[in-house]
Amino acid sequence: MTEQTTIFPDLKGASVLITGGGSGIGAALTEGFARQGARVAFIDIAADSSMALVDHLAGKVDHAPLFIKADLTDLNQLRTACAKADEAHGAVTVLINNAALDDRHEFLEMSGDYWDENHAVNLRPVAFVAQAVAPGMIAAGGGAIVNFTSTSYMLNIGSMPAYTAAKAGIVGLTKGLAGRLGPDGIRVNAIAPGWVMTERQKRLWVTDEGLAAMIERQCLKRAIEPEDMVGPCLFLASKASAMITAQVLIADGGMM
Secondary structure (H helix, E strand, O other): OOOOOOOOHHHOOOEEEEEOOOOHHHHHHHHHHHOOOOEEEEEEOOHHHHHHHHHHHOOOOOOOOEEEEOOOOOHHHHHHHHHHHHHHHOOOOEEEEOOOOOOOOOHHHOOHHHHHHHHHHHOHHHHHHHHHHHHHHHHHOOEEEEEEOOHHHHOOOOOOHHHHHHHHHHHHHHHHHHHHHHHHOEEEEEEEEOOEOOHHHHHHOOOHHHHHHHHHHOOOOOOEOHHHHHHHHHHHHOHHHOOOOOOEEEEOOOOO
């Protein structure tokens, strides 16, 4: 990622927590906030890619990001990880709920256990990470939460129903949290990316034909990269969006 030309002064020195911040969109967000001068902690379960990101940013940003290894499906680990972020950088005032796993699965073969396990990754942590950091945000006088949903739940995609249900649920949760936490000065918004060309997507699902078909449906005729999610996220996290809450920002190149 090249150095950003847009600077949000209020993010400099801010305590930022990012879930799933070690790879893909999350890694771009970790780097993006770190380049704003924020004090970034990120939670991930994948140690190798996370440590490689920390090493990559060492000496290039004012504050090296803090990697906290934790399994977000375990609420005890989740809460401990959030407490470590608070302890390291002060109360989290910017939370980015990014962690997700978009495995494909067959609806007619889907078990109850699979449904629960999928939502334990894709939906439940969004609520409980927010719950863990909210008291600190309230004590600090406010903050911003940005939840990553997806345009996939709007597109009638049949190959991942538990995932798309979770992503739709994030929109409802975003609005509910905005209503509950707004009186405490906390804004809660969501970003719905289109098909972002992360290494995981390219390794597992991207084909030349599929990508060409998607770009054909977009107004902007190029592939969407992880770095394209950084600007919208910085905006919603910063005071530049001071009166924006309970909203979903679609970042899909104009496909919807």
